[in-house]
Amino acid sequence: MSNDTSSLKEITFSDVAEIIKRQYRFILSKWLIILVVGIGGALLGIAYAWIQPIKYEANLTFSTDEDAQSSSALLGIASQFGFNLGGKSSAFSGENVLALIKSQKIITNSLLKTVPVNNKQERLLNIYLDANGMYKSFSKSPLLKNVSFPVKQDPSTFNRLQDSVLLLVINKIQTEALMVTQPDEKLGIYKVTCLSESELFSKAFAEEVMAQVSDLYILTKTKRAQQTVTILQQRTDSIQRAYNAALYGRAALNDANLNPALQLPTVGIQRKQTDITVLATAYGELLKNLELAKFNLLRETPLIQIIDEPILPLKVVKYSKLFTGIIFAILFTFLLLVILNVKRLSKK
Structure with a gap:
């Protein structure tokens, strides 16, 4: 040493x-x-x-709005009594939303959507393949030269070759074209950036991704409340039909009982009256619960608030020759x- x-x-x-x-x-x-x-x-x-192509950058910022006051209050009350209920992990909170936006499902649904191009509808997938020169390279391959994604073709009928090309594009977008960040973790604001060689694709794809996420967000957060409203609506309609039928039945029995001295026909009328009373009470309760369920559905329906949208002309991204x-x-x-x-x- x-x-x-x-x-x-x-x-x-x-x-x-x-x-x-x-x-x-x-x-x-x-x-x-x-x-x-x-x-x-x-x-x-x-x-x-010099040889690097020009790319267009579309930026979109948004925030999520959830009614979490009731759950947070419940957690606070439970903690006072020594119970630890834990936090409610949402697929649309924190880093989860970053991964969700770049998921294969969201990107696939967005690529298969159509946008107007020169007075006709075209898939975003075709715009991307054409702008990146992939269709041009496919034409040199005997295997890929006939690959295309017609607007009218159902995605469920895509063949193995089409699915392979689609997966290739999804991977390129996940690694090169689509970026999702949270500039400030203290604020629930997220930024989506789409970078591609087509100005139309960058703008339309960023907007379509947010539309897909918003639809999935609302569907996920309100699925249980929506099921409750649907069941109550079905039962309310059923009770209403039975109530109307009972009213018509009582009226028919009254018309048939032309002799007031006969007491036997009045039994049927009384039974119908009892049915009407029971059905009216049940209908009133179901109608009240249905309105409460609709209000609860409206209260639980979340909102994805778009703060900044991409506006044409988009920012041009080009390598500096000097740098x-x-x-x-x-x-x-x-x-x-x-x-x-x-x-x-x-x-x-």
């Missing part, structure tokens, strides 16, 4: 300065090749930025220095 400490103490500031001087002299001795490689890297970076050239020059120069130093050390 003492030997290691003494060896470390032998390295002084003058030694470090000497190493730096040697490295500096070595770089000066190779200045020509370093200059050539640096200039070559800069030119390569400029060429790379890319500088980055490439630095990178190539650094790699060259590493290689030259490794070769020098290997000789020693």
